[in-house]
Amino acid sequence: MVVGLLMSIVLENERKNGYCAGEFVSGQVILELLEDTEVVGLHLHAHGGAIASFTPWRGGEGNQSTSSPGECVKYLNEEITLVAKSAGEMHIFPAGKHKLQFTFQLPAGPLVTTFTGRYGKVQYQILTVLERPSVPDLSVRRELRVTSRVDVNSPSLLTPVERSKELTVGCWFFTSGPISLSAKIGRKGYCNGEVIPIYAEIENGSSRLIVPKAAIYQTQSFIVHGKMKTHRQMLASVRGNHIASGSTETWNGKMLKIPSVTPTILDCHIIRVEYFLAVYIHIPGAHKLVVELPLVIGTVPFNGFTYRNASVASQFTVDMSWLALALPEQPEAPPNYADIVSEEDLSWSAPSVTEQTELTEGLHFPPFDVIQEFRFQPPPLYSEIDPHPDNIREGTPLFTLQE
Template sequence: MIAIVDLICKSLTGGDYKGKMVAKVKTLGIVFDDEQRSGYCSGELVSGQVLVELSEDMRVTALRLVARGCARVNWSEGPGTATAPSSAAMATSSPSSSSSSSRSFREEVEYVHSAQTLKEAPGDNSEENFITLHAGKHEFPFSFQLPQGPLVTSFSGKYGCIQYWVNATLERPSAPDQSVSREFPVISHMDVNTPTLLSPVSTNKEKMVGCWFFTSGPIALSARIERKGYCNGEAIPIYAEIENCSSRLIVPKAAIYQTVTCLANGRTKTCRQRVANVRGNHIGSGSMDTWNGKKLKIPPVTASILNCSIITVEYSLAVYAHIPGAKKLKLELPLVIGTIPYNGFGSRTASVSSQFSMDMSWLSLALPEQPEAPPNYADVVSEEEFERHTPSCSQPEDLESELGRPVFAYIQEFRFQPPPLYSEIDPHPTLTEEEQPRVAFVI
C-alpha cells in the first residue's frame, strides 16, 4: 500500500515552510478500496482512505475531503494561440489569461460535488484550536455515493476532458494547507443489444474517374455491416462490393474514425483521428472485389459519449477506394462503441428478418401491385365441351323412384367409402385431331 501511495504523493507547498514541512509530513496520499476496478457507475459507493505519515508530531486544524466530477472544455483561437492545455491542467488549475490577440473558449458542466470532514479540531477552527497528530502513519477512511442520475464516461482529449476526482486537504494553524488529488474512473454503460444498435447499416456510392471530358469509367462501391453497435475487442465483419470500371488500379480500405466535438460559447472544436484500419487487395481495371465479412478489430478506445452537452465522442466506419491521381471514393457508416456486448439472443429474429427482407427485395419488383383475377371457366371452355363433361341431373323424384329408396339413405351408404383408385386413363376420352375421322375429297 505504501508503494502505491508513494506514486501518488505530491510535493509539499514551497516557500519558507518547505524544508520544515517536508521534515514533518513524509506521505500524504489517497488509496481506494478497490484499486483494480475499471470504473464506477451512477449510484455506487466510492470508498477508500487518506493516508498521512508524519516524521514528528504535528498540529492539525482539519482534514477535509471533496469529491468532484465535471466536463470541461478549453481552447484558444486567433494569432499567437498557444497549444491547448492538457486535461490534467484543466482539472486542477484556474483559468489563465491568454494573449490579447487571441480568444479563449471555456465551458464546464458539473456532475458530482460532495464534501466531508474526516478530522477537525473542536471549536471555531481558529489558530488556538487544533489537534495533534503524533509521528507515524495515520489512516482516515472516507466514503461517498455517486448521484443516481446518469453520469458521463470519463474521457481525456486535446480540447476537453471529463474527470472525476477526490481532493484531500490538510489544514494546519500558521502554515499553508497541503492537499493531494486522485482521479477515479466512471463508466456510463451503453447496451448494444437495443433495437436501434442492432439494425444493419448499408450505403452505396459511385464515382466517375477522369479529367475534364476525358473520363475513364465509373467506380462503384457498396458497404454493409450487420449492426450499428459494437464493443471494445470485437471484430466488425464488413460486407462490401467494389467494382472498378475505370482504367486505373484501385485499393479498397476500411478504417474506424473517432470524432471528438467540444462546444463552448456557441463555438465548436472538432478533433478527428483514425484508431484502426484494414486494407484489401488491388483491383485492376474492369475487375471487382467482394468482402464477405472482412474483419476489422476495435482497439481499446473510450466508449461513445452521447449524453454530454459540451463533449461528444462519436465513431464511424469508413469504407473507401484509394484511386491514384484522383479523390478517393468514400463511404461512412455510423458506429456506436458500447460497454455491454452483444449477447446473440433476443435480437436474432430482428436481424434475420431484416436480412431476409433485404435479400427478397427483388421479389417485390417482379410481382404486380394487385394480382389479376383468374379467368372464368366459361371463357376457356366451349359449350360443346362443357355439355360433354357435364352429367345429366335427374329430378329428385325421378332419382328416388329409380333407386327405390330416399336419396339421403343412398348417400349415407357411400359416405365412408374409400375414394376411387387413381388412374391415368381418362374414362371419357376426347378424340384428338389425329384420331378424328378424315374425309377425303376427290376432285
C-alpha cells in the same frame, strides 16, 4: 509533502474502467506520521466535470498553452468531513500510520465518461485537505475515473448499417467508367477489443487500378459559446487487394479490430466523441470514393442475443392465469354421444344385420373398409355409480360401462 508527514488516498473498490453513475466510492485517507501531530481538520472533496476551450491542450493533457475563455459543466461536487474542526479543541494524532475510512455515492444522473481531447476534457478527482495550526494546509489529489454506461445490446445499436456509392472517373468527355462501392456491417454498437466484420462489394468499371481500404475514425467536437471546433483522427485501418480495370472485389467479413479508445460520448452538450467506419476506394488521380458507417463504442459487451430474437420470443409469452379460472372444481361427465350426433347420421351409418358367415368373411376385407362400418357409433353409456356395489372383487374397476 511535509517532512515527518505523508498523506495519500487509496480507493478500495475501483475497477479497471472506473466507476459508473450511482455507484459508491469507498477508500481510505492514509496519514503516516513520524511524530505526534496536531490536526485542526481533515476534509475530502470529490468534484469534476467538463471544460472546453479553443486553445489547444498541450499533448491532449495538462494545462493550456495560453489562457482562453471557455465553457465548463459541473457533474460532481461532494464534500465529506473526516476530522471536524472544533472551537478551542485540538485533535492529536500520535506518531504512526492512521487510516480514515470514507464512502460517498456518485450522482445517479448523467455522469460523462472521463476523457481528454484536443480542445477540452472531462475530469474527476478527489481532493483531501489536512488543516494544522500555524502551518499551511496540506492537500493531496487523486484522479477518479468515471465511465458512462453504454449498452451495445440496445435495439437501436443492433440494427445493420449499410451504405452505397458510385463515382464516375474521368475529365470532361474523357470518362473511363463508374466505380461502385457497397459496404455493410452487422450492427452499429461495438466495444473495445471487438473485431468488426466488414462486408463490401467493389466494382471497377474504370480504366484505373484501384485499392479498397477501411478505417475507424474518431471525431471530437467542442462547443464553446455557440461555436464548434472538431478534431478527427484515424485509429485503425485495413487494406484490400488491388482491383484491376473491369474487375470486382468482395469482402466477406474482412476483419478490423477496435483499439482501446474512449467510449462514445453523446450526453455532454459541450464535448462530443463519435466514431465511424469509413470504407473507401483509393483512385489514382481522382478523389476517394468513400462511404461512412456510423459506430457507437459502448461499455456493455454484446451478449449474442439480438433484439429481433427478443421480440420474437416476447410474442410467445402467454399469460396462463385464465386457465385456472376456466377449470371447474369438480369434473363433469362426458356428454351422451346421441346428444351430439344427429339421428340422420346415426341411421346413415348404422350397419345392416348380417349373418355370422358374412361378418366372418368381412374380417378378411381391407382394414379401412371394416373401420368405415363403425363410424359415428355411440360408445357405451358412462356412469360414475357402481351398479353392483356389494359385489366388488379384486381387480374389478370402480367405474363400469352400462351395456
